[in-house]
Amino acid sequence: MLPPKLIDTIDAFFFDMDGTIYLGEEPIPGARAALRSLRERGKRCYFVTNNTSKARHNYFDKLKRMEIEVELSEIIYPMHGVCDYLRSQAIDRIALLGTEALRQALVDDGFTVTFDNPQLVVIAYDNEMTYNKLASCIRLIHEGVAYIATHPDVVVPSPHGDLPDVGLFLPLIESATGRPVERVFGKPNAEMITGVMARDGLRAERTAMVGDRLMTDIALAVAVNCHSILVLTGVTSVADLATSSVVPDFILDGVKDLAAQAS
Amino acid sequence: MLPPKLIDTIDAFFFDMDGTIYLGEEPIPGARAALRSLRERGKRCYFVTNNTSKARHNYFDKLKRMEIEVELSEIIYPMHGVCDYLRSQAIDRIALLGTEALRQALVDDGFTVTFDNPQLVVIAYDNEMTYNKLASCIRLIHEGVAYIATHPDVVVPSPHGDLPDVGLFLPLIESATGRPVERVFGKPNAEMITGVMARDGLRAERTAMVGDRLMTDIALAVAVNCHSILVLTGVTSVADLATSSVVPDFILDGVKDLAAQAS
Incomplete structure (x- = not known):
């Protein structure tokens, strides 16, 4: 009360x-x-x-x-904070592990979303993820591109039990590349x-x-x-x-x- | 020498x-x-x-x-050991996180590969993985189906740097479900x-x-x-x-x- x-x-x-x-x-x-x-x-x-x-x-x-x-x-x-941050860093070319809806929102916001020579990798919750998309992000991180995450949550609740969220892919990416995430947004x-x-x-x-x-x-x-x-x-x-x-x-x-x- | x-x-x-x-x-x-x-x-x-x-x-x-x-x-x-194990446990219905080539090899070996009421989930290296396929395996594990892994390797070398292998998806699956892998095959x-x-x-x-x-x-x-x-x-x-x-x-x-x- x-x-x-x-x-x-x-x-x-x-x-x-x-x-x-x-x-x-x-x-x-x-x-x-x-x-x-x-x-x-x-x-x-x-x-x-x-x-x-x-x-x-x-x-x-x-x-x-x-x-x-x-x-x-x-x-x-979290994307408000992410976009403010990108603008503050003069970043307009990003690679995205994220859904088509999020990609479109970023494009509408003026960003170029591409695996070709981006300034930063953005890791979001991606229930449309494929191994190829994940591998494309990881290859960029191997090449020295930094990465940020939209939020730290480890699981997404579903009617059939928790499913993996960004917070479970971050240690996977860090283990494969040896590089920690630069910044995590969101609650x-x-x-x-x-x-x-x-x-x-x-x-x-x-x-x-x-x-x-x-x-x-x-x-x-x-x-x-x-x-x-x-x-x-x-x-x-x-x-x-x-x-x-x-x-x-x-x-x-x-x-x-x-x-x-x-x- | x-x-x-x-x-x-x-x-x-x-x-x-x-x-x-x-x-x-x-x-x-x-x-x-x-x-x-x-x-x-x-x-x-x-x-x-x-x-x-x-x-x-x-x-x-x-x-x-x-x-x-x-x-x-x-x-x-590792699939020889995996298949011997499945037969020793009288398991012939399995769910698979794995490639189409591996699925076909298991079908050729007499197994039914399905997300519908399988006896066991098999986690293999899957460079054709989608979030939906991963989530389907995780839902089964939430329901109480046990899971095994074909091998423990954490990364696959690639010309552009290491990419995530089975050993990095196992902690992700365990974190989402609270259930550890039952057995890991391979070297x-x-x-x-x-x-x-x-x-x-x-x-x-x-x-x-x-x-x-x-x-x-x-x-x-x-x-x-x-x-x-x-x-x-x-x-x-x-x-x-x-x-x-x-x-x-x-x-x-x-x-x-x-x-x-x-x-």
């Missing part, structure tokens, strides 16, 4: 998506009503995912399909949301991060020094908390409990 | 292929002549690889292309060649294993308790020997030096 008055002191909520707002294609019971209730009280809501297998508008469309009110600018995923890095907070004039002490994962969502809140709210609708159980070095400020059964607080 | 009379006491040589007999598509200088010379002195020669991206006859064809004398029965790769397991030695009546003390890798070729010789001969035409340098717990009996610049001994 949240302290009765806490919600009045919070202007903006950053919500994790999978495990917090929805599970796969299904909204989590009560999430939609809670979000509507928060919006009605004038709270800003943002939606934050580490998943880089889709483009920003795919997440926008998904929330819309679930009849959750959202603006495109409220969807936050729990503070920059994942500090750019948006600056853009929208949000103060950390009046902001909350809500999510189901200790090492990404709650660790992000710790990094940003905002309030952290763990929900138990995803991968984390109360038992997991006993052995965790990352501790949330508050624990709720689910996002639905924010409606009770907000009503 | 070998002791002058040693070669007279050896009846059979097991040769590693890549890095020992050839490098990629090129025979190693002097290897062809050395093999011919050994054959002329009545020595038995076998060719042993851990690479499971091809079928046995592909290696046979490759040596023939290089004008190296060879019988199909002299080619040894350096003694069974890789002891079946052939029994078949052809070879005695370990009159047999030599020749190869370029300490942890597979030389470790196999140690496991079999036969003579071990390291060649320096592949991945191992003299400097590597200083830090290795696996030590060869003899070191040659290359297979060519066996011709000098045999002439």
